[in-house]
Amino acid sequence: MCQLLSMNCNTPTDIVFSFEGFRRRGGLTDEHADGFGIAFFEGKGVRLFRDDKPSAHSPVADLVRQYQIKSTNVIAHIRKATQGQVNLANTHPFERELWGQYWVFAHNGNLENFHFSHAEYFNPVGETDSEQAFCFILEQLRQKYPTRPNNQAIFQEVKMLSEKIRAYGTFNFILSNGDWMMAHCSTNLHYIVRKAPFGEAHLIDEDMSIDFNKETTPNDQVAVIATLPLTLNETWTPFAKNTLLLFQNGQPIHL
């Protein structure tokens, strides 16, 4: 399987601390060594780094640490291949343009026999079940809404599509268009919202601590979503199974 990490904030924030723990699971503290990827929204643009090398040892992952990119929406993924070869075309996150915005998607799980026939708008390039599912979601959204509807309509449609797709297997995913982030849990996903008063956090996968008081301002609000908790001394909230949540400005929004 794979693991997911994502972040949604009300102010551009760097993900270095979380990513340092997460990347060690790609070949060092865990077995997810079949490539990794991380996408940063910056304004309307997306900076997308992918590598078919293990994240623990990738020079691309080293760059992410050095560069300290600040973003309000970040999606990262480390891969343990279940379907499709280990190559770049099969490496998450995937990206497409819909309604004049970039959309980014990463998936943890395995869908059995999930195929859809030739689509009008969005076709997969690689061989993964994950990219198929992403294209299917965008295709249905685009077929139903030729122009962009409001967030509530998008959320309801993605929720309905998630229900359909998870009938084929495990379907934990993160999806963002840069304005918000949707996270769907079919089996395993956790989140934490960090806001004032900030405390100290210690990574599980590396002997590394951070005092968020020193890194933040009192108005900052940051939601971090991950397959498994990344820190020892904070309380992560497990998603209820088979739920889709929308995060905006660093917190879950109830629609």
Added chain:
Amino acid sequence: MCQLLSMNCNTPTDIVFSFEGFRRRGGLTDEHADGFGIAFFEGKGVRLFRDDKPSAHSPVADLVRQYQIKSTNVIAHIRKATQGQVNLANTHPFERELWGQYWVFAHNGNLENFHFSHAEYFNPVGETDSEQAFCFILEQLRQKYPTRPNNQAIFQEVKMLSEKIRAYGTFNFILSNGDWMMAHCSTNLHYIVRKAPFGEAHLIDEDMSIDFNKETTPNDQVAVIATLPLTLNETWTPFAKNTLLLFQNGQPIHL
């Protein structure tokens, strides 16, 4: 304006030597300091690095040098902004998926008042004339051919579309789907084909030489396309104005 650099080869080749000279024009030997980007096709996948910092000083560009990615199709671009702010969404190359393949595009020039109304399949995310032109080309291809036609049909269509678009201004561009590379010159573009017997080359922008004999095998064939020649002691062929060329396996193909 901007400058273009691209490479099309019959065997995966690294572009480090050419890129080292080219990137210095982004803020060091020339004024193209408003960001840069480079896309490498790897199999069906694309590795796309972009930065809104000058290429001469960008840590992302440092990574490209260190990583020595081998690819058969590479497109690079350094930007001197004419339209649209300096930000990531306006940074070339641009990428979209068409007929289940990724397509990558970069443009040198400036199109005045080139706009097209809401498209069915491909819409720009940023504000540049360049991304508009790219989306227009893909839109027309997709409207005319719901499934992928042969290369000759694609070439003829892109040629016709280039004629239309260059009526709006300077339109030098590089386009690739990973199988081949098309290069269009409206004012300024040069290429060189390197094949056995290989010689030595010396960069214009940096005191750096390479002996291609030591880096290649006798069957290698590499076409390098650039706005302006990159080496001192080789003969670069200028494109005739208002021509589109198709490169495949490291050489221009006449269709």
